[in-house]
Amino acid sequence: MLIEMHCHTREHSACSHIGALELIERVFAKGLQGVVFTDHHFLWDPLELARLRRQAGVPDHFLILSGQETCSAELGDVLIYGARETFARGTPLARIRQSAPDAALVWAHPYRKQRLPTAAKLNHPLLDAIEIFNSNHTVRENSRGLCDWHRHRFTAIAGTDTHGADYAGLYPTIFDHPVKTIDELALEIRRGRCRPFFKEIPRAGSKSQVTEVTFGAKGQDEVRERIIIQTLDSSYKWRSAERAHKIMAAIAAQGFSEGRFRVPRAIDEDPATRTLIQQGLRGKSLFDKLLKAPVEDGQHFVRLAACWLARLHNGRLQLTPAGEFAEREQKRLENYVKRFREIDHPHTRRAEEIMERIAAEEQRLGVEQPELLIQGHGDYHPKNIFIGQDNLDNPNTLFVAAIDFESSFRLPPAFDVGCFLAQFRNQFFRHPQVLENCPEAVFLDAYLEHRETPAADFLRQVELYRARTNLGIAAFLIKVGLGDSADLWRVLVEAEQALTMVDGASSGQLPEAGAG
Incomplete structure (x- = not known):
């Protein structure tokens, strides 16, 4: 099942500009099988969710669930799936776990604002998963999350962190088995039977490690984010590739960024890891x-x-x-x-x-x-x-x-x-x-x-x-x-x-x- 795991509604999150009904419609049109509202420190009433389902007219198999996003004392924002109570800002993770032992706790957008989470925090004993893809991450931050997931092999999810209509459902999570309730969803996360939905293809590169990554489902509008991640294995190769990266960026700025004649957009570069990211x-x-x-x-x-x-x-x-x-x-x-x-x-x-x-x-x-x-x-x-x-x-x-x-x-x-x-x-x-x-x-x-x-x-x-x-x-x-x-x-x-x-x-x- 493909599910949008992180989104905010205008009704219960002051930062959001999209209503719950439109959010459901947008996610359903994207080809996903469910949506989980994660408003800040708020849980939707099941009766309200049932009313939204009737208004949206989506099939019975389409999930409409509610979790919450809480600002924890230790790690900042955490997504909580399966708790029966809301938690105030600054609540310690231990207190959340004690009150909701069967809930799934997921560290939300841990790479945002160029943060570099340590291996110890990524494997925190009270966490069940890490959100490695998020629209509030930069492309570099999403790619760092991908690398850390491969390196440390923790359970990971993706979440769009939707606050507007244009990008709803962009970063879904795929579950290996069908779920029907928030409790079943939490159990699947805790058992590690889910992962971000994306396509990752190693490509030929004699001078580097090259990976093409495509995020999300196609949907009706066919808009999916594609990036090429290139990691160079020597300083000499890095200098040559970085030079080409800058030339490409300069040519794009001269009218080759869109339209009929283009070059791939140069997105980011990280000299510390000798990594270049460009548009796929x-x-x-x-x-x-x-x-x-x-x-x-x-x-x-x-x-x-x-x-x-x-x-x-x-x-x-x-x-x-x-x-x-x-x-x-x-x-x-x-x-x-x-x-x-x-x-x-x-x-x-x-x-x-x-x-x-x-x-x-x-x-x-x-x-x-x-x-x-x-x-x-x-x-x-x-x-x-x-x-x-x-x-x-x-x-x-x-x-x-x-x-x-x-x-x-x-x-x-x-x-x-x-x-x-x-x-x-x-x-x-x-x-x-x-x-x-x-x-x-x-x-x-x-x-x-x-x-x-x-x-x-x-x-x-x-x-x-x-x-x-x-x-x-x-x-x-x-x-x-x-x-x-x-x-x-x-x-x-x-x-x-x-x-x-x-x-x-x-x-x-x-x-x-x-x-x-």
Whole structure:
């Protein structure tokens, strides 16, 4: 059973702005099976609860019960389920337990206002459970409650602490067995047969522990809170991830926080535990979407991805130092070739020649067109682009969002475009129907249509960075033990072909991008 365990009514809690009848209706509409009023130092009369049931018209199986919230002497606010009397502010826990030996005592919102409850208090002998999720916790505080629950393995519940209509039923508790009365509910808590209702999914993360958490039930409005919790295992990795976190927050502030073009919202960071929290996205990567999308939809998704990138580049943001890209780029190119040398790969010399050509061209661009450098994504490809929809019944709520900003620098805009085109071909090489349905012109034309004043030699630069990305893909294949694969040969050839196009553009053989 899903039950809202912590809510306040306008009738008996001065802090609440929602009436009991509307609260019942909201919780029922959310798909829950019951609600427990927990007004401050007050217990509802059973006859009043019966009257509310008749007015609400909810089914007989929907529970409408009453507990109370009391401010205890030792721990502050405590939820009490199953007592027959109310308790005044400042009552000691021992006195409550003595008067109501069969009641369940739950520490309410113990992490609120950045409190850090000790293990001893979380396992207090007079407590039956801890409320780890609460709308009066920040996201960081809810995540700390989650971590402590996993670490100390106490009984936990969730409670919305509802005081208004908009968020009623957001943090329900699930009970393993059906209950019908407040006494049965208290017994289930005391026996540990309940837990917060949420979905927790570990995700791939080579540099960190990453968990996606979704709170609550879907309900009719489909509004559920999703967060990504990332905990880094070293100071070096923390600095890189924190840098990306700040870049993402700055981009969001420039018009990418909502609407059709977005980045995940940077919610919180905790240097002490090297933990970052960001908004979770409802949707799938562009890569996954294109594997199953009809041709028209797939091309629409690709055009949206191109528009996202053009919008970022049009902002001409300058969030990181101007010289950082050139410094990092030279090291990365050298590391790519180093992987060939380390295994004495037969194509080492070809990789060296490709790298030397790329480095020389990049150096020339940096000298001749230093004004090109604007904040880019740095690793823009189908697996780092999400397609989502806020409301599945409304296609106008479709959005595109980019993730993973650890490679974001001030760089030439053509870098991101060349990276996308090379990675698109490589990622879908085993899925030729996608390459056929979504030729690269779909992306490139949409980008150029929405890009403000690209460089005169923009297409030449795109080919340069296509070659550079293919060299990086080849080095990655060596890293994962695929140095002898046909794919490595293919991407090296494609890098050489792209550089030939660069030469062709120098000779006037490649059309140039116009302004607009």
